[in-house]
Amino acid sequence: MRGGLWQLGQSITRRLAQADKKAITRRYFASEADLKKTVLYDFHIAHGGKMVPFAGWSMPIQYKDSIMDSTINCREHGSLFDVSHMCGLSLNGKDCIPFLEKLVIADVAGLAPGTGTLTVFTNEKGGAIDDSVITKVTDDHIYLVVNAGCRDKDLAHIEEHMKSFKAKGGQVSWHIHDERSLLALQGPLAAPVLQHLTKEDLSKIYFGEFRMLDINGSHCFLTRTGYTGEDGFEISVPSDNAVDLAKAILDKSEGKVRLTGLGARDSLRLEAGLFIWQ
Known part of the structure; x- marks a missing residue:
């Protein structure tokens, strides 16, 4: 080795x-x-x-x-x-889960609160736009992280679809952290x-789980995950x-x-x- x-x-x-x-x-x-x-x-x-x-x-x-x-x-x-x-953002609102499920290939509704998954944003033809780790914090709060090199196109993609979704009565908002x-x-x-x-x-x-907690005196979002092959x-x-x-x-x-x-x-x-x- x-x-x-x-x-x-x-x-x-x-x-x-x-x-x-x-x-x-x-x-x-x-x-x-x-x-x-x-x-x-x-x-x-x-x-x-x-x-x-x-x-x-x-x-x-x-x-x-x-x-x-x-x-x-x-x-x-x-x-x-x-x-x-990298770009962290939150989706909030009672319809944030059905909204996100229109954009990614993941059963977000099926996730237990405080758990997440690796997923992919897709275009209208099913091709990949970017990968992302998404976490279902609660039924009305999703936390996700997108790649730095894809930030601009990812945010534009989300915003475009959010405008259409809200125009049809969907209740969802977002905050870029x-x-x-x-x-x-x-x-x-x-x-x-x-x-x-x-x-x-x-x-x-456990792996893939998320918590909001104090670390070194600061309110943090903690996810047990990584991309090195290590814990x-x-x-x-x-x-x-x-x-x-x-x-x-x-x-x-x-x-x-x-x-x-x-x-x-x-x-x-x-x-x-x-x-x-x-």
Whole structure:
């Protein structure tokens, strides 16, 4: 396993070294001045993050350790990813479930409250627009996350259909959670480390389940999920508290959980056989 992982890490590193800044800029359709920054941008820089353009955002590709070392550390201990470039939103109203079921291939009504599923937004011909993780919080509240690279077209698609749905008497509204940041804590130490920061018994939260709870003194949305092939959580936290939460997670891990960038994210997903949507 290590041989193949080493070759993958070296391949990614060589490709990054060979790609000049203009090529990267062309790929993601944004100049450095146009790139958006998450609230953890300065935190990344302070910890040696190498920032690159990704889906219109300036995101860390790696930190001081190599991509291979970051990948192995996630498997053996844990990783903390800033995924705040992704778009979280809520659908509310008594008809939010039938509305969403017109857009995705999922039995949303059949989900138990506090559970979720991976799904796909489809176009009028049944083709895929984007994948998404959706959670049925209650019968009148759906929480979902869409990919950063597809944000604009996803939101336009939802808004277009929502106008038509409401014009026919449907009761649904939405809120885009731009006031929140999103952290992904992944790896074998994810639950033990996070348990230090909340009174909720995390052992009672199973894969795919969702809770609203206090973590490190902040009201968070917590989903036991991830896209690395490891156990872990995605934590939606008020942006004003995101840096403090990241610091607390790293501190409670005693150095075993490390900040991890897009390079290791890609190698972890590839190793686990999980699709990477750009």
